[in-house]
Amino acid sequence: MTELRRSGLAFGAVMRRDLHVYLSYRTRIVSQVLTPVFSLTLFYYVSRLVHVSGFPSPASYFGFVVVGIALISVLYSCFSISEMVRQELVAGTFERLLLSPFGAMRGVVAMTLFPLFNAILLAALTLGIGCALFGLQLHWATVPLSLPALALALLSFLPFGLLFAALAVATKQGSMGTSWVIALISIVGGLYFPLTLLPEWAQTASHLQPFTPATELLRHLLVDSPLQTSTVTAIAKLVGFAALLLPASLFALHHAIRLGQRRGTIIEY
Amino acid sequence: MTSHSLQAPALVGEPLAPTLVEKTVVSATPADNAIPLVLRGVHKRWHKSQAPVLEGVDLTLDLGTSTWVGGRNGAGKTTLLRIAAGLIDPDRGRAQVWGYTAAENRSRYQRLLALLPAGDRGLYARLTVRHQLRFWARIAMLDPAQVQAKVEETIEAFELSELAERRVDRLSMGQRQRLRIAMTFLTEPEIVLLDEPLTSLDAEGAEVLERAIGGLMAREGTLLWCSPSGEHLDRHFDARWVLAEGRLVAE
Numbered sequence: 001m002t003e004l005r006r007s008g009l010a011f012g013a014v015m016r017r018d019l020h021v022y023l024s025y026r027t028r029i030v031s032q033v034l035t036p037v038f039s040l041t042l043f044y045y046v047s048r049l050v051h052v053s054g055f056p057s058p059a060s061y062f063g064f065v066v067v068g069i070a071l072i073s074v075l076y077s078c079f080s081i082s083e084m085v086r087q088e089l090v091a092g093t094f095e096r097l098l099l100s101p102f103g104a105m106r107g108v109v110a111m112t113l114f115p116l117f118n119a120i121l122l123a124a125l126t127l128g129i130g131c132a133l134f135g136l137q138l139h140w141a142t143v144p145l146s147l148p149a150l151a152l153a154l155l156s157f158l159p160f161g162l163l164f165a166a167l168a169v170a171t172k173q174g175s176m177g178t179s180w181v182i183a184l185i186s187i188v189g190g191l192y193f194p195l196t197l198l199p200e201w202a203q204t205a206s207h208l209q210p211f212t213p214a215t216e217l218l219r220h221l222l223v224d225s226p227l228q229t230s231t232v233t234a235i236a237k238l239v240g241f242a243a244l245l246l247p248a249s250l251f252a253l254h255h256a257i258r259l260g261q262r263r264g265t266i267i268e269y
Numbered sequence: 270m271t272s273h274s275l276q277a278p279a280l281v282g283e284p285l286a287p288t289l290v291e292k293t294v295v296s297a298t299p300a301d302n303a304i305p306l307v308l309r310g311v312h313k314r315w316h317k318s319q320a321p322v323l324e325g326v327d328l329t330l331d332l333g334t335s336t337w338v339g340g341r342n343g344a345g346k347t348t349l350l351r352i353a354a355g356l357i358d359p360d361r362g363r364a365q366v367w368g369y370t371a372a373e374n375r376s377r378y379q380r381l382l383a384l385l386p387a388g389d390r391g392l393y394a395r396l397t398v399r400h401q402l403r404f405w406a407r408i409a410m411l412d413p414a415q416v417q418a419k420v421e422e423t424i425e426a427f428e429l430s431e432l433a434e435r436r437v438d439r440l441s442m443g444q445r446q447r448l449r450i451a452m453t454f455l456t457e458p459e460i461v462l463l464d465e466p467l468t469s470l471d472a473e474g475a476e477v478l479e480r481a482i483g484g485l486m487a488r489e490g491t492l493l494w495c496s497p498s499g500e501h502l503d504r505h506f507d508a509r510w511v512l513a514e515g516r517l518v519a520e
Contacts, residue, residue, distance in 0.1 A: 006410040013407030017393065017400070024395040024436070092390025096452075098356055099384055101376045102408040264315065264348075264357040 010102040011110045018114035032118075036126040037133075039069050044134045054194055063137065063223035066130040068191030070123035071215055074150075075185060077119035078157045079178040081112050082164035086174030089269040098266065104257050105250070108165050116154055123150075127222065139224035146221040152238045153218065156210035159245035166249070166256035172269055185211050195228075210241035302368030305491045306330040306353060306382070306460050310362035313348050322348050324515030325362070330460070333489040335482070335505075339498035339520065340512035346495040347387055349512065350462050353493065354384035366460060380410070383458035387465045389445050391452075394438035398429055398448055401437060402455060409456045419455060427451035427477050442469040447477060454481045460491045467496070479504065 022028065047062040055061040085108060088094035097107035130136035160181075168174050186192060188202060189211030195203050206212045217234040219225040227234060260266030301307045308328040314321040322345035330336055340346050351357045353364050355371025355378050363370050371378040393401060402423055406416045424433050427447055432440060440448065446469045453461060466478055482504075485492055496502070498511060509520040 003410075006413065009413055010408045010410055013404050017396065017404050020400055021393065021395045091393070092386065092388070093393060095356065095386060096391045096405070097408065099354060099379055100405075100408040101379045101410045103375060103379075107408070261356070262358045264313065264351075266357060267351065 007102070007106065010106070011113065014107065014110035015113045015117075018111070022114070022118070032122060033125065036069065036073075036122065036129055040066065040126065040130055040134055043069065052193070054196065059135070059137070062130075062134065064194070064219060064225060065192055066127065066134075066136055067219045067222050067225075068186070068215065070126040071153075071189075071211075071218065072182075072186060072191055073122045073126065074116070074119040074154070075157065075182055075211070077115040078112070078154075078161035079164055079175075079182055080115050081108070081161040082168040082176070082178060083174035084111050084115070085165045085168040086172065086269070089168070089172060095267055098257075098261075105254055108162070108253060109250075111165075112158060112161060116158075120150065136223070138222055142221040142224070146218055149214075149217050149221055149235075152235065152242065153210070153214035155242040155246065156214060156238045159242075159249035162246075162249035162253050166253040169253070169256040169260055169266070185209070188212065189215050191215060210238055210245075213237040301365055304329055304365075305332055305367060306493070307365045308349075308353060308362065309365070311349070311352055311359045311364065312361040313345070313352065313357075313359050321360075321515050323352070323359070323512075326512075326515070326517055328353075328510075328517060330491045330493055332491060333486060334507040335486065335492040335494065336508045336510070337502065337506040337520075338493065338495045338510050338512055338517070339500075340495075342497060344512045345515060346497075346512055347464055350384060350386075350464050350493070350495055354382060354462055355379065356384070376410075380456070381458060382460040382462065383453045383456065384462040385449060385453040385464060385466055387468065389442055389449070389469070391449060392437045392445060395436060397434050397436055398440070399424065399433045401448060402452065405452045406455060411456060423451050423455045426481070427454075428473070443471050443474055446470050447474050450474075450478055450481065454485070457488070458490070461485055461493070463492070463494045465496045465500075466494065467500070 043065045044062055047058040047065065052061045055064065085094065088097070088111075094104065094107075097104045100107070102110075127136065127138065131138060164176075164178055164181075167176060188195075188198070188206040188209065190206065191211075195206050195212065198206065213229075213234040216225070216227055216229075217231065217238070220227045220231070220234075257266065301309070306328075307330075308326055311323050311326040312321055313323040326349060328336075328338075328349075338346055338349065348357075352359050355364065355366075355375065358372070366378050366381050369378055393404070396404065399420065402420045403416065406420055411419060424430055427450065429448065429451060432444055432448075437445060437448070446466075450466060453463070461482075467475060470478065482492060494502075494506070510517045511520050
């Protein structure tokens, strides 16, 4: 129990460290607040300019896209872990993690916490701005259920971040491929437009990753969008992806670190 | 292969790491289980086309002893320390703390041993000195009840009080080095490995380091200090070796 408590406190220390570092860059906070304001403004007018088939009104497409915009920040946070690991490698602080009883594995997992909490706050802010400035109608009866759904979604997204962190440890490159992967996910995950617009093969591909069921489920809970499948199916998909991908990504990270230690390249950057 | 061993200590392991000594480790000899830090037949080659940087290095560090390893730049001192610290693996041979390799029990290995890496890296530029020490205490998994007191004690012992609220990127190189040394000693490790610890230190900083080493020796700890052969060191070491062509030879 003591060991578990110490481990929990170490996770908390990594979060506090990241919070202190984040707060030390004050303009970053302003930038993070302004980004959703401008994104929502852009899509508010796009929703009024273009008639999208399948949406009865501009407001319904705007509601659809706001949830996508909120989720994209969560995606960016998941994929930012690899860049954080690279910064740690360059600063020599990754070496400190390796030399600590807490260890690099737990250290990297702990590094995901602050960006994810930050992204959740940002997602909430995006929805809040949507409501306050652009008249977004949330489906309040099911909004509280979106929190456990989001937690489940994060568990299925996180493995992608950990896999890229493993790549960063192995290749010493932080953002290798992350931007095109995020762009691809935003298309096949249906973040900005409905999947029915995609070719059939792309629609099939969209079901092979957790972002589509997560986006659909959260949209359903937040703005009452109709689900393509049942709620249970969407949840089962997310549980399945998390159960399959989390151990796989932790295994990959562990082996990337051990390979670096065997070759001696773990201290390179 | 050159083999060097210091005299066996009067007290072998028990007061410092009883739990480690109790466990049977197949890969270690019984004698190695009772020694704080042992390197056996350590080989490391960085590139296939190059000569090995370490070629069958044996080193035994007993309780309450201090050892200096010198050598020219690029002789392999830092590689030796990194292997001893469990940071990287040797190609052949092993490094053991109380009979354990880092791979066998990494958490315990890192609890018992601390490394001060060479250079000025390993600090979070945007954290204050106090935050840095508190963070290190937490990931070193110190007893939660002791963290606060330990951090304050370290700030005082390493004369960092005036700098405690200052961010690391606003410290001079010597002040950063003092903080790095403070982090190394904060957890009161049994085994301390120092890689060129005097870098950027002024006379006061060197004195603070000397006091910390004095404290380590007083609690029967073990010290391994690596620095280039040309560096003039006044302090007394129980053993002095030079690393040359991958092997340790008596100075």
